[in-house]
Amino acid sequence: MATPRPRIRxxxxxxxxxxxxxxKTLVSHIMESGQRRDGDGNVIPxxxxxxxxxxFEGQTVFSCDIEPAVSANPYFQFMVKPPRxxxxxxxxxxxxxxxxxxxxxxxxx
Amino acid sequence: xxxxxxxxxxxxLLAGVxxxxxxxxxxxxxxxxxxxxxxxxxxxMEFTGGAEPAMGRVTLxxxxxxxxGNTVPMDVFVESPMTDEDHVTDVLIVADGNPRAxxxxxxxxxxSGVAQANTRIRLAGTQNVIAVAKMSDGSVFMDRKEVKVxxxxxxx
Numbered sequence: 001m002a003t004p005r006p007r008i009r010x011x012x013x014x015x016x017x018x019x020x021x022x023x024k025t026l027v028s029h030i031m032e033s034g035q036r037r038d039g040d041g042n043v044i045p046x047x048x049x050x051x052x053x054x055x056f057e058g059q060t061v062f063s064c065d066i067e068p069a070v071s072a073n074p075y076f077q078f079m080v081k082p083p084r085x086x087x088x089x090x091x092x093x094x095x096x097x098x099x100x101x102x103x104x105x106x107x108x109x
Numbered sequence: 110x111x112x113x114x115x116x117x118x119x120x121x122l123l124a125g126v127x128x129x130x131x132x133x134x135x136x137x138x139x140x141x142x143x144x145x146x147x148x149x150x151x152x153x154m155e156f157t158g159g160a161e162p163a164m165g166r167v168t169l170x171x172x173x174x175x176x177x178g179n180t181v182p183m184d185v186f187v188e189s190p191m192t193d194e195d196h197v198t199d200v201l202i203v204a205d206g207n208p209r210a211x212x213x214x215x216x217x218x219x220x221s222g223v224a225q226a227n228t229r230i231r232l233a234g235t236q237n238v239i240a241v242a243k244m245s246d247g248s249v250f251m252d253r254k255e256v257k258v259x260x261x262x263x264x265x
Contacts, residue, residue: 020222033231035208061220064228069204069212071180071229078215081191081222 006102008090014107020081023054026073027092027100033068049074051093057086082106149205153241153251156201156214162241162251167200169240169252178232178258185215187224187242187250197224199243206236234261 011022027049034046046068053063062078080088085107092100153162170184187197196219202212215226224242232238235258241251 056220059218059220060216061218062226063216064226065214065216067209067211067213069207069209069231071231075227075229077227079221079223079225081220083220 006090006092006100008102008104010088010104010106013105014109015082016109018081020079021106022077023080023088023104024075024077025052025054025090026075028073029092029094031068031070031072031074035068047095049092050095051091052076053091054078054080055089055091056080056082061088080106082108084108146205149203149210149237149239152203152210153201153239156199156241157243157249160247160249162249164251164253166250167240167242167252169238169254171238171254171256173255174257174259175232176259178234178261180229181232181256181258182227183212183230183238184227185225185240185242185252189224189244191217191219191222191224193219194245196221196245197242198245200224200226201241201243202230203239203241204230204232204236205239207231207233212238232256232258232261234258 006025006027009024015021029049030047031049032044032047034043036044038044048066048068050066051063052066052074054061061080064076066074088104088106090102166188168186171181175181183202185200185202187200189195189197191197197217200215203210204212212230213228217224235256237253237255239251239253241249243249
């Protein structure tokens with residue numbers, strides 16, 4: 001499978017001090033629950049994104065521990081209030097240890 | 110879980126429910142719902158450290174009726190000033206009728222600005238979705254909503 005390509009949308013990249021940014025993220029992933037069986041009755045092994053986190057300059061802003069009950073192509077929307085201009089780093093961690101990362105720059109005036 | 114089933118069956122038999130067919134029928138019928146709720150309660154108790162969460166401050170927004178249990182939109186918001194001294198630290202989401210009750214745990218920080226998150230979840234059938242929020246002072250709050258699911262999301 002090709003490395004999933006994350007999609008990130010901030011409602012704006014430039015804010016005044018003290019304002020919040022709405023972040024929407026989506027990554028393509030099968031999120032195989034480990035509950036399903038194939039045609040021969042064997043359990044299909046679990047393969048999910050188990051952790052998502054958003055950091056601002058190395059400090060965790062928002063993170064999420066994920067169970068198989070999160071839908072395929074996991075979508076997260078949350079808020080960020082950056083104290084100054086900097087970079088937001090987004091990380092998705094797969095059960096097999098693969099990490100998907102992406103970054104977005106924000107400007108605080 | 111297996112032990113629980115045996116116990117239920119034995120009790121049913123001891124209680125004098127004659128036919129084995131009836132007893133196992135009862136056991137099989139009662140088991141999933143009971144086990145799931147216990148699982149959900151155990152998760153909540155572990156999360157809160159044994160404290161009983163109070164209703165309020167948490168707003169869980171889920172549809173009343175979900176046509177497709179594979180992807181049900183879920184939004185959670187917790188009233189909080191989100192300052193260094195007073196903020197929401199964690200929010201646990203559980204679904205009490207899923208094969209495994211845990212759905213997700215959100216971790217917030219003062220840099221979140223607003224304790225709100227939205228995702229899409231899988232629901233195996235009609236059941237309660239519960240959100241439990243933990244504050245920086247250790248207090249816990251919750252909200253519970255029932256979602257009626259037309260097509261379950263367990264790929265069966």
